[in-house]
Amino acid sequence: MDAEFFADGDRVAVLTTEPVGVLDYRAPADGVALGAFVACPLGPRRVAGVVWGPGESALPLERLRPILALPDAPPMQAELRRFLERAAAYTLTPLPAMLRLATRAPGLWDGPATRRVLHRAGASPVRLTEARARVLDVLDAHGGAGLTAAELAAEAGVSGGVVRGLVDAGTLSEALAPRDAPFARLDPTRPGPDLTGDQAAGAALLRAAIAAGGYGTTLLQGVTGSGKTEVYLEAVAEALAHGRQSLVLLPEIALTAEFLGRVEARFGARPAEWHSGAGGADRRRVWRAVARGEAGLVVGARSALFLPFRDLGLVVVDEEHDTSYKQEDGVLYHARDMAVLRASVAGAQVVLSSATPSLESWVNAETGKYARVRLSSRFGPAELPDMRAIDLRAEKMETNRWISPTLARAVAARIEAGQQALLFLNRRGFAPVTVCRACGEQIGCSDCDARMVEHRFLRRLVCHQCGATRPIPETCPSCGVEGRMAAVGPGVERLAEEVAERFPDARLAVLSSDLFTTARALKDRIAAIAAGEADIIIGTQIVAKGHNFPALTLVGVIDADLGLQGSDLRAAERTFQLIRQVAGRAGRGARRGLALVQTTQPEHPVIQAILGGDDEGFWRAEASGRRMLGMPPFGRLAGVILSSPDLDSLHDFANALARADAPLRAIGAEVYGPAPAPIARIRGRHRLRMLVKADRRAPLQSALSQWAGALKPPANLRLAIDIDPQSFF
């Protein structure tokens, strides 16, 4: 067994966050623990690292430089170190890059500043006014941890004078405490809502799994509005009762506002929040509270998986099918898979929650690898929406109009009745294509193989690949003819224009990620919609996820065919999930909802599956198709993306790589390509793709690293390997 502590002058190996990886150093005078977060000199700089084990270099001890341990942070647990190693091996990511994900809390090294906080010191004052009682309640809710006078006054909703009065009376006294304010303790003994039979059975199963300890994964498969959140909060309660921490991953930070409120209603306090949009001080506070075990529940984005939990007992992946769980740049990882990996290392339970699970998770539940909890009806009187297709071939569509007469009538009827309607179009901007009517030229990005998208709110064309913008031209850049540039096709902004013309008195809300500069603004907008401050909501896929809009009774899908085009392996699955999810926003209140799906191919099997309600039949058909082709989850894929500004050297290297495929053939894998990527150039870099397909049990990662490691790419060429790719652009 490894030593757990290194004394003064011992030789230690430190994993740094730099590309050099592990380097040997000398333990400092006070010694240092295995896993300690340290700062170590590297040339003229000081870099972050973690003590990874005993040093192994042959350098004389006096040549090694000493390290500095991070004050008042517990060492990284063996569990997290093992997880980082296994995640690195699985995703073929260098370990230092993996460690960077686990140390992304700015200001960790700032001095241990203190702040003045108040504690209970004496008996309650004789004159216990209601305001004073509130202050004491707030302090008690924080479990004895102190708060500053200002925090206390704000949280209790009283003036500073009330707090000062309690100090003068001797009930509170001031002390110095570490700078970061503590998190209020969540109380798992508070009663939850009365669960329905299905919900109670599911909650009991999850609670028992947590009480038993150890790893396990459960698929929580319940229709939209069935109360999945209530059920997994019972699992959180059980983990809290056992003194273990929980992590709830949400696919969209706009969803956290509602979730925080529900946690507060259930446990009497708010959880810690972790996402990249949070400020540095907030992140440092969460990181430390998580490391010390003081934060019982963290809600966050996928990067929260790399937090240094003291005792992780539960990970929930809400909307587990959501595509945003796959990180598509930098370290390429899938948060759902990494959640399962981390939990298996930590001896924790995983709950994957969805109305429309990924085929991967569905198959794992079918084969018994995952347990399953089913919720087959909506909570309370709410029913699942009625779903119908609108056959666009039979509708009289005006040019440059996207709302069919049938859909327009349905919208008008809802507004008349004082209800909300949602129109869904998964396309940002005003129009996807700007074309010259004189010569047919389509305006493209100068650095990418992509058309520029008109954004009318910005009054500019935007490249959705690289973000480059330019003014909307008056004259054609190709033929020079003036005044013939035209917008072709719809985006949400154009749809909004049509809605404003057709329903001039309706209040519109357009939800598209690019229209909100801050997460706060988006959250506020969503809360306003839920409160009824809009009649018609127009949105991209951000409206499909988990929102509760009680007055919403009609969902119109503008173009159901959009996702069915192309040859993407998951086109059918994604379309099914997206349309089902967005339809699931309708009729969550007292009135039954209706979803109208505009399509030119109502007989298409995927459209039929969406309308028909035979979900299990759809997944079975998808699964058997994939099994026949040896595609995931029945076979394994790795995408290889090669990019370079220089096309010739890119081709040469890709061809050399393809010829050197012996290590891949040795495991029975097939190699396809190289071929130009569907988006053949991004930010001035040409792109080629290869695809490696292997048997489910083949040692794919080791073969890939042997293969790609044998050839040295020329300068400027980047090679990225995407294990279990979700996108193929």
Ligand SMILES: Nc1ncnc2c1ncn2[C@@H]1O[C@H](COP(=O)(O)OP(=O)(O)OP(=O)(O)O)[C@@H](O)[C@H]1O
């Ligand atoms: N047992 C219960 N008691 C009271 N309210 C409940 C109960 N179960 C569910 N609800 C309420 O029903 C609504 C839907 O529940 P919830 O949001 O948990 O569903 P969901 O399955 O997560 O939905 P979706 O998949 O669409 O996000 C919520 O407003 C929730 O508070």
Ligand SMILES: [Zn+2]
């Ligand atoms: Zn571009």
